[in-house]
Amino acid sequence: PSAASSAEMSLNSMTLAVRVRSRNSPANPGREKILVFNGCYHGSVDETMVRLIDGKPVNRPGLAGEFRDLTRTAKVIEFNDISALEAALGDKDVACVIAEPVLTNSCMVLADPGYHDALRKLTRQAGTLLLIDETHTISTGPGGYTRKYGLDPDFFVLGKPIAGGVPASVWGMSDDVASRYADYNRTKEPGYSGMGTTLSANPLQFAAMRAALEEVMTPENYDRMDHLARRLDAGLTGVIDRYRLPWHVSRVGARVEFICAPGPLRNGAEAEVAHAPELEAAIHVALINRGVLIAPFHNMMLISPATTATQVNRLITAFGAVAAKLGA
Template sequence: MNAIAKTALAVGGISSERIARLRGDEAGIFRKARPKSQAKLGNGIAGFLDGVPMHWMKDWPTPFPILVDRARGATITDIDGNRLDDFCLGDTGSMFGHSPAPVARAIRRQAGRGLTYMLPSEDALAIGPLLQEKFGLPFWQIATTATDANRFALRVARAVTGREKILVFNGCYHGAVDETMVRMKDGHAVNRPGLAGEFRDLTRATKIVEFNDIPALEAALADRQVACVITEPVLTNSCMVLPEPGFHEVLRRLTRQAGTLLLIDETHTISTGLGGYTRAHGLEPDLFVLGKPVAGGVPASVWGMSEAVASRYADYNRTKEPGYSGMGTTLSANPLQFAAMRATLEEVMTADNYTHMEHLARRLDAGLTAAIDRHGLPWHVARVGARVEFICAPGPLRNGGEAENAHAPELEAAIHVALVNRGVLIAPFHNMMLVSPATTARQVDRLILAFGDVVGKLSA
């Protein structure tokens, strides 16, 4: 076989044949270690569409989902007794560990007082000032998911600007917000492939440019038709893309010049440090969204706005016709959320915990990088605070298009199953690892050792 043909069969510097062989071998090991789980899950769970409670549970690269018995701290145990060092942590939902003690106490206390009643509890009195203190913006609302929070914030942005269009960056992720489900293909905006039941052209009201592309951003804002730019500070949920120096400063300047609001979605980048990437890097958003870990694993999200936006929204509400705003869900802002969120903000989301997380994340970054270098692979590691990701391509990546091209699903799936068999769980849809306050140096070292072993098998 000539060199060109060999290259065509390689993924991330590893031959497709070797990737398939590793995944097949590791799948057998996985099944053998989980006879109870296979018996209960191997043919799907009765009563659920496609045999799973949520469709993406079928997308885990393991032969069948892991059936969890319990989780505590940074460890998951399945019904077969297999213990896993958990670096997935619910894909950020349990970023501060499973059932942090203050949150568990708060949930037990509130459970005897009622779970939902569409009225505030005393915990709500503490949360408003805590959100102001942690994240800087003066006015807040509670929702149940970051998807909801982003939808509501975008509705406010359109209301106060009188504009329809929003702008996103290629490769973005903001939950299931319809308008953000676009991508760039051959330089043009298109609906993301695979959307179920989508009959609209989402690009009619959404502009899209590449992350870090300042000229394209300036051109897209020039007509002053964009109500809001919605972005993560770092592109995540793909192959991670960090902002280039000065990008956020220019983004803020250009949005202000165009009369466009800026929404920062910190749902994944809250790993950066206390107050998220926004506080760590002095960003000045008009709107701010945080979901997933804000209530320690209880479904909850928050969205905040600046004084100026709040004032403009109050003016809008005084003049709009009466009727339903299109924002809010019945179970949002319930007392269970208040109790768990207060405990998280006061006792879990602390400077000391972030210091611990940052220290061990740097250790993980260095260990994974050393293993990649030792085996001469064209891969790299990206990190934002306690969030670490190995990427099976050269880096750093500059934008969402490069991130899409760097994604290597078959290779990443093989690595994922191999790590599970070595006692380590990472995020299933990308190679993300989180360090929590409960994570130990020993767990980090086990992950580094397991990763080195898997990489060695792939590149032998």
């Protein structure tokens, strides 16, 4: 990515990469908090396991064995809310904002026009670092959403898609942040500090990354994936319109999702309400009965370099048959 002038690899997960780069960063000392967005997903990084309930930040339900109040060191706000972002950064106690370019952990939420520009402007004004996590959006194009839409983060993190699903991660940082790290390393006291990396940088990871970068994540493949994703988006939208279903389709690059609620969605709270597990499960079974299997992770469909136009058309046809029964 253009924003990452200094890069390192490879930890064995996106979780570790996010944790290393956001937590107690010597590039932004003296600030104890991070900021995340309601409904986000960044692996199992502790401080990201927070959410909003009735507008109040709390630990996510179901965190087995977690006895700490994670909101003491984390702030959580709604995506696309510039006023909330400005207020959260106003105390100047946030070391790093961790952001997905698009919320993907529930029903997909796209950024409002101008939101990422505001995010970058406000973090700079507050002296807060910005980490963009592209693990779920690298399918947008070469360099991910960051390159395609000209984002300018301080940190760029990418998980196992860079290795075709093999546990791996890479990250990059701006020249300014790299310089701060170098200054810190020259003056810090001797001693060990960091993440254990016993299983990191192994030959399998690097072989998988090289294969993904050289043979899979090519401009030609991205162009083809984007073309088919546009076809899928248009086809599913046409079906929804034909049967007047109160649904919509959301897409970023090669990632497409039909959502069983009106849209577009603007934040994590709206995405949670839009999620309809029983209906979605019934649709998935109905599609399987018609010879089509989509990802069991809600309604996400990802076009790959191996996907064919015939398969996309078959999915649209099967979706149309299911929608006809529901519409009746």
